Amino acid sequence: MTDLTGLIKAYDVRGIVGEQLTEEIARAIGAAFADTIVTPEGETSVVIGHDMRDSGPGLVNAVTSGLRDRGVDVVSIGLCSTDGLYHATGALDMPGVMVTASHNPAAYNGMKLCRSRARAVGENTGLGLVRELATRYVDEGVPSVEAPGSASDREMLREYGEFLRSLVPLDAIRPLKVVVDAGNAMAGHTVPAVLGEAAGLPGLPLEIVPLYFELDGTFPNHEPNPLEEKNLVDLQAAVVEHGADLGLAFDGDADRCFVVDEKGAIVRASAITALVGLREAARVRASGGDATVIYNVISSKAVPELLTADGIATVRSRVGHSFIKAQMAEHDAVFGGEHSAHFYFRDFFYADSGMLAALHVMAALGAQDGPLSAMLADYDPYTASGEINSTVADVAAALDRIREAFGSRDAVTLDEMDGLTVQHWDAEPRWWFNVRPSGTEPLLRLNVEAADAATMEDVRDQALAIIRES
Structure with a gap:
C-alpha cells in the first residue's frame, strides 16, 4: 500500500519530485481534494496556480485532471505567488490549489490546498481525509464521472495588484528607493506588477532596484529562504551600495516578506508585526471599531507590550498558519504576525501576504522623513x-x-x-x-x-x- 504520510503533511503537500511526488500522485490528490472537500461542501469549481519550478506545469495538469475526473471545473491562473492564489480564491469565491514548495530546494515541489476565500485546509480540517483517499486512489485508480469538469484559463495578476494597492495606497508617499531580492522566485513576477507598471497599473513613487528577478526554479544565486540570514547577505550589501531606503526579500512563493533597513541591518519580523498591527488597528479604530491583533508564542515581548500600551487587544497563538487563521477568525482580528515573517490580514481573507506587509512598511516609511532604522527604533528593544x-x-x-x-x-x-x-x-x-x-x-x-x-x-x-x- 502506498504511504503518503511523508508527502502530505500537517499543513501542506511537500516532497521530492519524481520520488515522493509524481504526476500520478498529484492526480490522485486532485481527485481526493474534489471528493473530500470541494464537492461535499457544495463547490463546483477550483482555481489553481503554480510557482516558477520546472515541474509546476506538469503537476498542475495532473491535479487538474484529477479534479476534472471527479466532475469539478478548474480555472487556471498560471504563474502566481501563493498570496496571489489566495486572492483568486477570494475574488472568485472558490477553493484553491497552489502548486509550490515555497522556500524548499529545487528538487522539491508540493501543494497548498484551501477552501474558498483562502480558508485553511490542514491535518484536522480536511487534509488528513485528502491523504487517506489519495492513498486509495494511487493504489486503486481514480474513478471518473460521466460528466467531467471543464478547464479554463484566467489572468488575475492585474486584479491582484489593484486589490493590494486599494488596501494600502502608496500614491502620496515620498519617493523611496527599494532594493528587492526575489531569489529567482515568484517576487520576480509579482513585484514588477504590484510595485511597478508591468501589469498596466499606474507608476508609484518607488525606484525598485532588482536582485535576481529572473524566474529560475534551480535558484542559482541562493535558496529562496530569507529566514536563513546567509540568504540576505546580497540584499544587505545592495541596500548600502545603492543608498536605498530599505530592502525587501521574499521567499520562494512570495507569501513571506523580510525587511532590511537603510544600514543593511535585518529587521526582525516581530518589529514588523508591531508596526503593521498598530497601523491596521489605528485604521479600524478610526472608523469606530475595536481591533484585535494575533501574535505567536515565538514573537518578541515587544509585540504585546507595544500593542496593549496603545489599547489594542492581543491574543497569543500557537505557531503555524492554521492556528493563526483560526484565532483570527474566532476573534475577528484585524491582523496577525509570526516570527517567521508570515503576516495575516482580515481584509485579505484572513490569509498571509508578504506583498501586503511590504506595502505597509513602505507606506509608514514614506509618510515621514526619517530613516527606517529610526522609525523602528522602539519596535525591537530586546x-x-x-x-x-x-x-x-x-x-x-x-x-x-x-x-x-x-x-x-x-x-x-x-x-x-x-x-x-x-x-x-x-x-x-x-x-x-x-x-x-x-x-x-x-x-x-x-x-x-x-x-x-x-x-x-x-x-x-x-x-x-x-x-x-x-
Whole structure:
C-alpha cells in the first residue's frame, strides 16, 4: 500500500519530485481534494496556480485532471505567488490549489490546498481525509464521472495588484528607493506588477532596484529562504551600495516578506508585526471599531507590550498558519504576525501576504522623513537568539530536563501552549525562551529573548546544555 504520510503533511503537500511526488500522485490528490472537500461542501469549481519550478506545469495538469475526473471545473491562473492564489480564491469565491514548495530546494515541489476565500485546509480540517483517499486512489485508480469538469484559463495578476494597492495606497508617499531580492522566485513576477507598471497599473513613487528577478526554479544565486540570514547577505550589501531606503526579500512563493533597513541591518519580523498591527488597528479604530491583533508564542515581548500600551487587544497563538487563521477568525482580528515573517490580514481573507506587509512598511516609511532604522527604533528593544535547532535522541526526555531545571526557580512560570515556554519576565534579569519539537524530525527548536545581550546568551547557553545532554 502506498504511504503518503511523508508527502502530505500537517499543513501542506511537500516532497521530492519524481520520488515522493509524481504526476500520478498529484492526480490522485486532485481527485481526493474534489471528493473530500470541494464537492461535499457544495463547490463546483477550483482555481489553481503554480510557482516558477520546472515541474509546476506538469503537476498542475495532473491535479487538474484529477479534479476534472471527479466532475469539478478548474480555472487556471498560471504563474502566481501563493498570496496571489489566495486572492483568486477570494475574488472568485472558490477553493484553491497552489502548486509550490515555497522556500524548499529545487528538487522539491508540493501543494497548498484551501477552501474558498483562502480558508485553511490542514491535518484536522480536511487534509488528513485528502491523504487517506489519495492513498486509495494511487493504489486503486481514480474513478471518473460521466460528466467531467471543464478547464479554463484566467489572468488575475492585474486584479491582484489593484486589490493590494486599494488596501494600502502608496500614491502620496515620498519617493523611496527599494532594493528587492526575489531569489529567482515568484517576487520576480509579482513585484514588477504590484510595485511597478508591468501589469498596466499606474507608476508609484518607488525606484525598485532588482536582485535576481529572473524566474529560475534551480535558484542559482541562493535558496529562496530569507529566514536563513546567509540568504540576505546580497540584499544587505545592495541596500548600502545603492543608498536605498530599505530592502525587501521574499521567499520562494512570495507569501513571506523580510525587511532590511537603510544600514543593511535585518529587521526582525516581530518589529514588523508591531508596526503593521498598530497601523491596521489605528485604521479600524478610526472608523469606530475595536481591533484585535494575533501574535505567536515565538514573537518578541515587544509585540504585546507595544500593542496593549496603545489599547489594542492581543491574543497569543500557537505557531503555524492554521492556528493563526483560526484565532483570527474566532476573534475577528484585524491582523496577525509570526516570527517567521508570515503576516495575516482580515481584509485579505484572513490569509498571509508578504506583498501586503511590504506595502505597509513602505507606506509608514514614506509618510515621514526619517530613516527606517529610526522609525523602528522602539519596535525591537530586546535581544533574541533566533531559532536554534538541536537533534535529540528523546524529545520528551529533553523537555522534562528543561522543566526540572527551570521550573523550580524563583519568579519562573511555565506554559505548554506550544512546546514549552519558560518565562522570567516579571523579575530581573528579564528573559524567556520557548522550546518546540519539530513535527517531522527528532529536533527541538529553541528561541530565547532577553532584555539585554548578556542575559540572552547566558540563558541560551544554559538551555542548550540541558537540551543537548547525552
